[in-house]
Amino acid sequence: MDIILWGVLPYVMIVVLVGGLIWRYRYDQFGWTTRSSQLYESRLLRIGSPVFHFGLLAVIAGHFFGLVIPKSWTEALGMSESLYHFNALFVGSVAGLGTLSGIIILIYRRRKTGPVFMATTNNDKLMYVVLLAAILFGLWTTLASVFFDEHGLTYRDTVSPWFRSLFIFQPDVASMAAAPTSFHIHTLVGMLLFIVWPFTRLVHAFTAPLHYLFRPYIVYRSRDKGASVPNRSGWSDVGTRDRDTRQR
Amino acid sequence: MRVMAQMGMVMNLDKCIGCHTCSVTCKQAWTNRAGVEYVWFNNVETRPGQGYPRRYEDQEKWKGGWELNKRGRLKLKAGGRVKKLFGLFASPVQPELKDYYEPWTYDYKTLVDAPLGDDFPVARPKSLITGKDTKITWSANWDDDLGGTEQLGHLDPIVEKVRRESEDKIKFEFEQTFMFYLPRICEHCLNPSCMASCPSGAIYKRVEDGIVLVDQDQCRGWRQCMTGCPYKKIYFNHKTGKAEKCTFCYPRIEVGLPTVCSETCVGRLRYLGLFLYDADAVTAAASVTDPKDLYQSQMDVLLDPNDPAVMAAAREQGIAEDWIEAAQKSPVYALTKVYKLALPLHPEYRTMPMVWYIPPLSPVVDLLRDQGHDAENQDVLFGAIDALRIPVEYLAELFTAGDTELVTEVLRKLAAMRAYMRGISLGNDPDDSIPASVGMDGATMYEMYRLMAIAKYDERYVIPKAHAEQAHDLEEMGCSLDFDGGPGMGAMGNSPFGEASGRPTPVAVETFNALKDRQTSDSVAGADTLSGRVNLLNWDGNGAPPGLFPQHHPTEPPADVPALEGGGGA
Numbered sequence: 001m002d003i004i005l006w007g008v009l010p011y012v013m014i015v016v017l018v019g020g021l022i023w024r025y026r027y028d029q030f031g032w033t034t035r036s037s038q039l040y041e042s043r044l045l046r047i048g049s050p051v052f053h054f055g056l057l058a059v060i061a062g063h064f065f066g067l068v069i070p071k072s073w074t075e076a077l078g079m080s081e082s083l084y085h086f087n088a089l090f091v092g093s094v095a096g097l098g099t100l101s102g103i104i105i106l107i108y109r110r111r112k113t114g115p116v117f118m119a120t121t122n123n124d125k126l127m128y129v130v131l132l133a134a135i136l137f138g139l140w141t142t143l144a145s146v147f148f149d150e151h152g153l154t155y156r157d158t159v160s161p162w163f164r165s166l167f168i169f170q171p172d173v174a175s176m177a178a179a180p181t182s183f184h185i186h187t188l189v190g191m192l193l194f195i196v197w198p199f200t201r202l203v204h205a206f207t208a209p210l211h212y213l214f215r216p217y218i219v220y221r222s223r224d225k226g227a228s229v230p231n232r233s234g235w236s237d238v239g240t241r242d243r244d245t246r247q248r
Numbered sequence: 249m250r251v252m253a254q255m256g257m258v259m260n261l262d263k264c265i266g267c268h269t270c271s272v273t274c275k276q277a278w279t280n281r282a283g284v285e286y287v288w289f290n291n292v293e294t295r296p297g298q299g300y301p302r303r304y305e306d307q308e309k310w311k312g313g314w315e316l317n318k319r320g321r322l323k324l325k326a327g328g329r330v331k332k333l334f335g336l337f338a339s340p341v342q343p344e345l346k347d348y349y350e351p352w353t354y355d356y357k358t359l360v361d362a363p364l365g366d367d368f369p370v371a372r373p374k375s376l377i378t379g380k381d382t383k384i385t386w387s388a389n390w391d392d393d394l395g396g397t398e399q400l401g402h403l404d405p406i407v408e409k410v411r412r413e414s415e416d417k418i419k420f421e422f423e424q425t426f427m428f429y430l431p432r433i434c435e436h437c438l439n440p441s442c443m444a445s446c447p448s449g450a451i452y453k454r455v456e457d458g459i460v461l462v463d464q465d466q467c468r469g470w471r472q473c474m475t476g477c478p479y480k481k482i483y484f485n486h487k488t489g490k491a492e493k494c495t496f497c498y499p500r501i502e503v504g505l506p507t508v509c510s511e512t513c514v515g516r517l518r519y520l521g522l523f524l525y526d527a528d529a530v531t532a533a534a535s536v537t538d539p540k541d542l543y544q545s546q547m548d549v550l551l552d553p554n555d556p557a558v559m560a561a562a563r564e565q566g567i568a569e570d571w572i573e574a575a576q577k578s579p580v581y582a583l584t585k586v587y588k589l590a591l592p593l594h595p596e597y598r599t600m601p602m603v604w605y606i607p608p609l610s611p612v613v614d615l616l617r618d619q620g621h622d623a624e625n626q627d628v629l630f631g632a633i634d635a636l637r638i639p640v641e642y643l644a645e646l647f648t649a650g651d652t653e654l655v656t657e658v659l660r661k662l663a664a665m666r667a668y669m670r671g672i673s674l675g676n677d678p679d680d681s682i683p684a685s686v687g688m689d690g691a692t693m694y695e696m697y698r699l700m701a702i703a704k705y706d707e708r709y710v711i712p713k714a715h716a717e718q719a720h721d722l723e724e725m726g727c728s729l730d731f732d733g734g735p736g737m738g739a740m741g742n743s744p745f746g747e748a749s750g751r752p753t754p755v756a757v758e759t760f761n762a763l764k765d766r767q768t769s770d771s772v773a774g775a776d777t778l779s780g781r782v783n784l785l786n787w788d789g790n791g792a793p794p795g796l797f798p799q800h801h802p803t804e805p806p807a808d809v810p811a812l813e814g815g816g817g818a
Contacts (some may be wrong), residue, residue, distance in 0.1 A: 032465075033468050033490055036484070038342055038344070039342075039344060040344070040377070041344070045338050046340075092583050118377070118379065119486065196324040198636050204468055207448070209447030209468070210333075212332070212333060212447040217444035218440070219449055219453065220453050221455065222455045222456065223454050223502075223714070229413055
């Protein structure tokens with residue numbers, strides 16, 4: 001069981017994530033969008049969305065430090081165990097709670113604003129469940145490690161070595177299996193999130209427009225390259241009836 | 249000098265009667281889809297009025313276009329690249345649906361389906377966004393013909409500005425004397441701020457004809473272009489999550505046909521043609537310090553297509569001979585550079601717009617006539633133009649960044665033309681002092697009159713076709729194997745893979761040819777023009793042309809019906 005969960009599943013996840021992204025990039029460029037709903041409502045969005053996104057960026061940075069940087073490195077820098085954990089818990093909780101409050105505002109908005117709710121697909125709903133679960137379980141691991149002693153602050157000795165071992169194709173199943181259950185759940189939900197990622201609106205994250213900083217302002221393109229495919233899903237009839245058929 | 253070609257448009261506002269035919273036909277052609285119900289690539293605004301979306305000209309609020317930074321360099325008014333990226337998660341100043349309007353339909357079904365009762369059934373308005381009952385409170389032309397101006401007229405940003413500057417309380421007296429229509433499409437700017445705002449780089453300007461398009465595959469829905477465009481002519485398709493905009497009907501332009509808005513314009517007020525411009529000079533021209541100089545700097549970017557040096561440079565850039573020729577015959581070049589009648593819309597946004605406007609003289613003429621003056625006399629007209637301070641200031645805010653001299657000059661030319669031509673049509677000798685009073689000679693003024701008033705179809709629209717060697721890349725195309733007996737064997741119909749296989753004849757071309765034949769022939773539109781099929785949109789209701797009904801003996805087609813070929817209608 002441990003081997004399947006911590007030795008096989010991570011690689012399945014990576015294959016699905018990378019394969020899914022390549023597939024979608026090649027065959028569904030047109031569907032690759034943020035599907036913004038700011039046109040319908042922007043008062044709540046203007047609070048919720050930045051809180052959520054910036055919180056998430058901080059969370060991702062935190063995961064990077066926790067998982068990728070080995071304990072020996074921070075110790076070599078002279079950072080004591082308790083200082084590290086105080087930092088991690090403090091920054092992690094702030095970022096995590098920010099992300100959580102952001103997504104709660106966004107979900108509330110999505111449910112309560114008529115047009116936004118109408119524009120929510122089943123795909124979106126599934127995505128929100130998985131995303132919210134990943135955030136909640138993640139926060140739980142952080143809080144539990146403070147309030148319950150048996151959890152300890154051991155993830156840098158269990159989860160992190162396993163995470164790094166995945167990249168050299170020598171999965172350290174045993175050390176992950178030794179981690180507390182809350183970490184197991186959070187990791188599983190996280191992997192599920194990455195599996196559905198390419199097939200939901202979350203894909204927009206992979207085309208974060210950082211090249212905007214470097215490209216020229218004015219873009220010229222020859223007509224030869226501009227030829228496009230006719231008859232896409234943008235061309236469907238106007239009418240309230242669309243409501244029923246809108247989910248592609 | 250890097251010479252590039254740009255398709256441009258000029259609209260003669262004197263001729264616009266505000267019938268909205270351009271808007272409606274454009275909507276039918278481009279935005280009759282779910283997700284863009286509220287979108288009008290072409291809209292017609294009554295001025296004074298708030299426009300669509302409401303108060304879009306208030307750039308202190310909407311942050312569209314460019315401004316100069318402290319060092320005198322161009323900078324997006326909404327902020328630089330880093331600031332834009334930080335605003336990505338919730339666009340700070342994006343218009344919402346309520347700034348446009350909530351699109352609706354009517355529940356027509358109730359009229360038929362309602363059970364018998366005491367009350368007469370009514371078709372209630374239903375929101376196209378929520379599908380629920382809605383109350384109609386605004387639309388794209390709610391203040392049409394100054395409707396509600398008593399209450400809302402002060403909300404026009406230009407009125408606000410003119411009033412602020414004149415510093416005295418101007419009542420809306422001029423509303424009765426001064427009203428005109430302003431049809432608006434995308435400006436297909438030389439220095440587009442929407443393009444500069446797009447984080448994905450999905451908006452591009454076509455090298456060949458300067459048409460600005462959104463790559464629907466590359467657009468990721470970051471919505472910065474909506475803020476960036478000061479004319480608010482980029483719209484968000486809320487169903488697909490992508491930006492959409494006026495395409496200058498590029499599939500029609502490529503085959504030499506005018507845009508739908510131009511083709512269907514009742515007043516025939518639109519002119520289409522080429523500009524040649526110096527692409528290397530654009531940024532410098534858009535960066536001049538005084539906004540009032542922007543008109544002149546924009547004019548200087550446009551090159552004289554008859555200048556041998558320009559022609560040589562154009563050839564060097566690979567611009568084809570027939571395109572250079574079209575640029576020489578271009579009516580839009582004549583109206584902007586030669587006669588200097590057409591002005592750009594809001595040059596102060598520094599985007600170098602390429603849809604130009606001839607300001608309207610008719611409100612002045614109407615006013616004079618109503619007051620019992622001779623509205624065709626140049627002295628009366630000149631006097632009125634000088635006396636009507638507010639209208640001229642209003643026009644100047646629209647077209648010349650506030651420079652009233654320029655607007656006055658154009659209006660005086662139009663007035664002189666009226667007076668000069670009246671003399672001629674009354675059989676008098678041409679009075680050459682009239683054109684001289686606006687710095688023209690009689691022959692030039694007569695030429696100008698021809699282009700303004702007579703303006704036959706092929707003089708209004710001088711559109712060189714896209715080049716055949718590129719034709720295989722065009723979206724709307726016939727099959728290259730579609731010659732007689734070739735493997736294509738007629739785009740549809742006889743194809744070995746059934747009716748729908750193969751590529752259809754471009755609808756624009758077929759409809760255009762069918763309409764032209766129908767307009768010029770006396771007989772019923774028949775099999776010849778419609779390739780054996782009946783396009784009901786073109787059927788004039790006379791008789792039953794072959795192909796209207798299925799054949800009784802499908803095995804033996806009648807001799808007068810040619811082999812089924814060519815695509816069906818719309």
